[in-house]
Amino acid sequence: MDKLAKTSLNYYLSEYLEDLKRAGVREVWRDSTRQDAPAPNSVAATPSARRKPRTPSQTPLQTPKDTAPASRVATANILPVLERPAANPVCASRDAQLKALAERVAQCALCDELAASRTQTVFGSGNPCAELTFVGEGPGAEEDLRGEPFVGRSGKLLTDMIEKGMGIPRSSVYICNIVRCRPPANRNPTESEARACRPFLEATLDVVQPRFICCLGSIAANNLLGTSVPIGRLRGEVHEYRGAQVVCTYHPAYLLRNPAAKKDAWQDLQLLMRIMGLELPKR
Ligand code: URA
Numbered sequence: 001m002d003k004l005a006k007t008s009l010n011y012y013l014s015e016y017l018e019d020l021k022r023a024g025v026r027e028v029w030r031d032s033t034r035q036d037a038p039a040p041n042s043v044a045a046t047p048s049a050r051r052k053p054r055t056p057s058q059t060p061l062q063t064p065k066d067t068a069p070a071s072r073v074a075t076a077n078i079l080p081v082l083e084r085p086a087a088n089p090v091c092a093s094r095d096a097q098l099k100a101l102a103e104r105v106a107q108c109a110l111c112d113e114l115a116a117s118r119t120q121t122v123f124g125s126g127n128p129c130a131e132l133t134f135v136g137e138g139p140g141a142e143e144d145l146r147g148e149p150f151v152g153r154s155g156k157l158l159t160d161m162i163e164k165g166m167g168i169p170r171s172s173v174y175i176c177n178i179v180r181c182r183p184p185a186n187r188n189p190t191e192s193e194a195r196a197c198r199p200f201l202e203a204t205l206d207v208v209q210p211r212f213i214c215c216l217g218s219i220a221a222n223n224l225l226g227t228s229v230p231i232g233r234l235r236g237e238v239h240e241y242r243g244a245q246v247v248c249t250y251h252p253a254y255l256l257r258n259p260a261a262k263k264d265a266w267q268d269l270q271l272l273m274r275i276m277g278l279e280l281p282k283r
Contacts, residue, residue: 094128097207101200105180110196114181119144124176124204132276133174133210133244134158135201137219137251138189144182149175154252158216161252165269166278174208176201178223194223205242212276213244214268217251235268238275247272 102123109115122139125148134150142152150158162170179189179197189197201224205213215221218231224246225239231248239246249268250261273280 088129091127091129094207094209098124098128098204101203101207105200108180108200111179111181111193114179114183114193117184118181120147121180122147122149122177122182123180123200124174125149126170126174127172128174128208130172130174130208130210132168132172132212132214132272133176133205133208134162134214134216135220135224136175136177136216138177138179139182140186140253141182149177150252153256157252157256161265161269165266166273167281168278174204174210176204178220188219194219198223205244210244212272213241213246214272215246215248217249217254220251221248235264236271238271245275247275 102121105121105123108121122143126133136150136154136158139149140152140154142155143149149155158175159170162168162173178194178201180200181193181197183189183193213224215224215234218234221231221234222228224241225234225248227234231250234248235250239248247268249265250258255262255265270280
């Protein structure tokens with residue numbers, strides 16, 4: 001298994017355990033009848049390669065001493081579910097809720113100009129159980145054609161920021177935009193367009209329930225946080241949106257035009273990684 005696949009598996013594993021915890025499950029036992037259970041130091045037995053170790057009281061895998069010996073503690077029966085995240089009932093339910101929302105967005109005609117000019121709406125994509133959600137501005141030409149956020153040049157850079165920078169798979173995060181239709185000629189969305197789309201943004205975040213949000217650019221940051229403070233001053237601090245910790249950074253399109261700002265964006269990603277408990281690369 002390559003490094004990305006291992007990280008992906010570990011990420012889903014810790015996500016799944018968090019969901020079990022949220023659902024009230026306090027114990028997870030290995031199926032002791034399985035012969036092919038992973039070795040204690042294998043990927044499958046490790047909650048996450050990139051996360052810092054949790055304190056004992058935070059460890060989601062707990063074995064009551066009186067019922068199961070330590071050798072039974074592991075995750076063997078969780079792995080097939082993690083390889084098919086949609087089979088995780090919590091994620092499947094969130095996925096269904098997002099699909100229902102996306103259908104409503106597809107019918108939306110609140111903004112005359114956007115509804116008339118779009119090829120299709122661009123709802124969002126990614127892991128419906130993501131701990132981390134990226135919020136961009138609005139779809140561009142490529143996204144409008146493909147119906148998916150961040151699939152053009154900016155999207156390629158965003159993918160690199162997530163995968164090469166943060167060391168987590170893009171498929172482990174959720175990605176959406178302030179507005180779900182392409183503003184013609186890539187103009188900024190207007191205040192009234194952002195206001196009209198706000199219920200969809202809020203509903204999306206209510207379903208995914210990310211613990212961390214990364215705003216990409218000033219339009220995303222200002223609209224999500226309800227402020228007009230410039231992005232340069234929002235960076236470097238952790239903000240809050242309905243209990244989620246929010247980090248703001250430059251929009252990938254800005255970084256493509258101003259490569260010198262990539263070092264600042266990397267600082268922002270490292271702040272995000274620190275608060276998420278992800279291991280920073282050793283340099
Ligand atoms: N820029 C954005 O803000 N969102 C996208 O989906 C693509 C480019």
